[in-house]
Amino acid sequence: KAGVTQTPRYLIKTRGQQVTLSCSPISGHRSVSWYQQTPGQGLQFLFEYFSETQRNKGNFPGRFSGRQFSNSRSEMNVSTLELGDSALYLCASSYGRNTEAFFGQGTRLTVV
Amino acid sequence: QKEVEQNSGPLSVPEGAIASLNCTYSDRGSQSFFWYRQYSGKSPELIMFIYSNGDKEDGRFTAQLNKASQYVSLLIRDSQPSDSATYLCAAQSGRGSQGNLIFGKGTKLSVKP
Numbered sequence: 001k002a003g004v005t006q007t008p009r010y011l012i013k014t015r016g017q018q019v020t021l022s023c024s025p026i027s028g029h030r031s032v033s034w035y036q037q038t039p040g041q042g043l044q045f046l047f048e049y050f051s052e053t054q055r056n057k058g059n060f061p062g063r064f065s066g067r068q069f070s071n072s073r074s075e076m077n078v079s080t081l082e083l084g085d086s087a088l089y090l091c092a093s094s095y096g097r098n099t100e101a102f103f104g105q106g107t108r109l110t111v112v
Numbered sequence: 113q114k115e116v117e118q119n120s121g122p123l124s125v126p127e128g129a130i131a132s133l134n135c136t137y138s139d140r141g142s143q144s145f146f147w148y149r150q151y152s153g154k155s156p157e158l159i160m161f162i163y164s165n166g167d168k169e170d171g172r173f174t175a176q177l178n179k180a181s182q183y184v185s186l187l188i189r190d191s192q193p194s195d196s197a198t199y200l201c202a203a204q205s206g207r208g209s210q211g212n213l214i215f216g217k218g219t220k221l222s223v224k225p
Contacts, residue, residue, distance in 0.1 A: 033212055033213070035213075035215075041217075042200075042215055042216070042217035043156070043200065043202075043213075044215075045212045045213065045214070045215075048212050056212050058212070088155075090155055090156070092213075100146070100158055100161055101146070101158070101213060102158060103148075103156045103157070103158075104155060105154075105155050106155045
């Protein structure tokens with residue numbers, strides 16, 4: 001069974017640009033959550049999608065957005081990139097609420 | 113503010129010893145708790161989860177939960193150098209739509225041969 005797949009693995013962007021990251025969950029999983037990981041703040045929750053609906057949102061500015069498609073694949077978008085957005089972005093999928101979440105390999109975003 | 117607190121370490125133990133990792137959480141509504149292991153440069157890997165008070169064992173790993181004290185721990189028996197990693201504790205509320213995980217900042221474990 002394939003795991004959670006995130007693309008791309010690495011990205012370098014310039015301040016002010018926007019970026020779109022993709023996540024394909026484990027087959028059969030309907031919940032996708034996104035997290036930002038930085039050395040200083042650790043793993044911080046961005047948002048959670050279930051059956052194409054955003055179910056929960058973390059404390060991030062509106063520049064961070066996401067969506068989920070009917071096949072459960074999810075994308076997150078960051079507009080007007082700032083240097084502080086440099087981080088490892090992780091996607092986790094789970095079957096449903098209160099079930100184990102499995103992480104993808106992450107997308108390492110560097111903003112220069 | 114829902115928080116999960118962990119000692120950042122590093123926690124150093126000799127090979128073959130028991131490593132004890134601890135975690136406290138602030139939200140009494142948290143119902144599920146997870147331990148992830150993260151090697152440097154890699155993504156978190158789920159080790160164990162626990163929902164009920166008491167102990168749960170899986171191989172060399174034992175998770176312990178005490179909801180009254182809002183305390184979760186992970187014991188690693190017969191520690192191996194390959195266990196050297198950062199261990200992340202996470203709590204999940206489970207109430208309403210709050211299914212996301214709140215993570216601690218992790219404890220770095222070093223197992224010395």
